[in-house]
Amino acid sequence: MPSSADLSTAGRGRLFAVPGLVMVLALVIVPVAVLASRTFDSASLLGVWSRPGIVDAIGFTVVETIVSTLVTVVLGLAPAWALSHHSMPGHRFALAVTTVPFMLPTVVVGAAFLGLLPGSVERGLVAVVIAHAYFNVAVVIRTVAPVWATIDPMLVAAARNLGASRSRAFVSVTLPLLKPALWSAVAIVGFMCATSYGVVRMLGGGDATLEVEVYRRAILFGDIAGASTLAVAQLVVAAICLFVWVGKDRVVFTESGHRSRRRDHPVARVVAVIATMLTVAPLIALFLSSIRSRGHWTLAGWRLLTSDSDVPGLRVDLSDVLFRSLWFAIIAAVIAVPVGIATSTFAAAARRTFLDRVLLLPLGASAVAVGLGLVITYDSAPFDFRSSWWLPPVVHAVVALPFVIRVIQPVQSRIPEHLRSAAATLGASPLRVWATVDVPLISGAIRTAVGLSLAISLGEFGATSFLTRNDTDTLPIAVEQLLGRSGDLARLAGHGVAVVLLLATLVALAFTTRSRHSWSAS
């Protein structure tokens, strides 16, 4: 029986859930629904499915998602283990670096990555799976490592003493304890792979995902009715997947005393170094392509970006674009982090993961449909926000929200209730309890959440690329503009802006990631 105190906490918590729900409703679900209803015609509701390519796209999406997710999660376990059992010098750097690819627009890193693939890897399923693993392995590391670090090593030692082999101990002791975190990773990675656009367009050869089909129908064929039918179907399937997952992905309750001592382990060191190097290689290739042209070292691209000289056709004001990107990122963080804290407070009080799942839905929505939907949903006064400068950062905040919640909620849910009760008994008001008990305990997680949402906003190149901007280019858009032109200087400068984006992301992540608190904190 829940006590009356618990019930009131849950009741109060319900209010905290409102901002997050409103954001997802207003900026994702309503726009897609408006798009679908505005363009609805019964012919394309059924007709679109018989279009050539659609059935293949569904098949490819399913296969690609399953294979990519499996490969990513399995590959991610090694670095997750290494980074959870080991505090080596450069730990923080390794964690930040392995997260960077996840944050950057795929066009930028994708090209560098493409250059490093062995020539024998043809465009198609294999290339797509490798790229997805590269981009999403951070999710596994960030989700699994913190939980792994809290598993009491004595449990494994006990199993080994009782005669279990290493693998047996892993399967029957470690794995069950990791299961909630693994499910969480599977959910996010699965969504990212299922709605993949950039990677599939670049590396898929002839194969397309449903997301690519939505783009083709809407933009190339001008069949927006067909596109929104597909987008709604995709959103519904995503929602069903979420409901199925609700039961499986419970918040982990680990008593905080069980944190394992981090022992230096040579294998862990090797694994961490390899993982870091594999991640870094395309990033270095990217940097080189901003300073190397025709076998020469050159700073021409960087000079173009940093001087006032105006090369016709390659106009870019780097400091202007950089500051705007940072400003947007700050706005996004200022919205996403408090909303994320409020949502986590509710979820922790109500002991519910349902809400958290709903807030994952934006990751399963088609960026094309959301972008077009936003344009037609908020198109009449006083809600004509179409070219409002603040719309892109607010959309960034929705994209960042699920990650923010993943960081804060596990920590908050682990705060022992008796600490709060003690404070309340001593006469502290609920706000005071929150400020003096909760906040200090989740401050590390908040810092991480700020870093993640800054990084996500900096690199966002999905729905927001559809929003009409009044002279408000961000870093990813400047990259796209420059790399749409021919010539060495265009290529050098475009990659230069990409490097700036990379560094900004890295700094946002490194300064806010403490080695112990990561994606979901330990």
Place this chain on the structure above:
Amino acid sequence: MKTGTSALALATIALATTVACSSDDSSKKDVTVTIVAYESFTPPEGIFDAFTNETGISVRVVAAGDAGEMIAKATLTAGNPEGDVMWGVDNTLLSRALDADVFDPYVSEVDGLDPDLVATAVDVVTPVDYGDVCINYDVERLEQLGIDPPTSFEDLTLPEYRGLLVTPSALTSSTGLAFLLGTIADDPDGWQQTWSDLRDNDILVVGGWYEAYYTEFSRYGGDRPLVVSYASSPPAEILFADPPLPDGSPAPTAVVTSTCFRQIEYAGVLRGSKHVEEARELIDYLVSPTFQESMPESLFVFPANERATLSDTFTTYVQPVTDPLVMDSATIASSRDAWLEEWDAIVG
């Protein structure tokens, strides 16, 4: 739903410290006309000052996405547009804008407009520029291979050009689509055969122009010396070369002019604009020599106004395309989907 939305909006407005307010003053001296354009619309800074000084009308440019994304949004917002003037709908997309009744009727009558570019039987848009999508080749690499540059689509199906060509996909790239339309304009009855020959000759189809040009084209480290790009790419290879090319050195890349497909871009007044008169004045300015002369260097396209003089840097390096492949937008509109499906079946 609307209340939830407004709550969010209010919260956001409260958060923001500065919110741009647009003036409702409709006196002519204080009107701002908004141009909706694709993302790569980068006219020189200050180019609208002359217009503003003369008419008192201020100009604002809002941009997003490529031309296809811009049209998709315009068709959805027809009658309640995001601005007053649209820049850059081309002949491969025009029919979609016409079907959705995006424009308010107006065609500029400025002197010097190239009559060949004016859209037939269309009274809502004015041509503003044109450019060509053509096969480019790496001069040096072809010399090394001892192969002459191809001179036609048929050449590309010959064994000596096997495995040399890369193109962006017609299904994901407007450049790729233009190339496909070029092959159809060249041989309306036999293009399917041309493409199955191209496929058998190991043509590489990639997602977008960037991958084709900057990863697969031999000039940028790939192994394909032939790439589908623009007629303006070779001049850019000279102007933007780094290290700079010595004066008088030949262009490192060139164009197969017989493969060039002409893209004509248009501008029009958006239906639902509250400043129709001013928008029309702006269209006139966009096709005036003053504005048109700035375009080759800032947008890499040719002016639609024949009175605009081209700068030396551009004319010196560009290969004239005297007999481009053309197709009117109505033909494209009626057959595009079927062609793309056929093409996908051949190449996919």
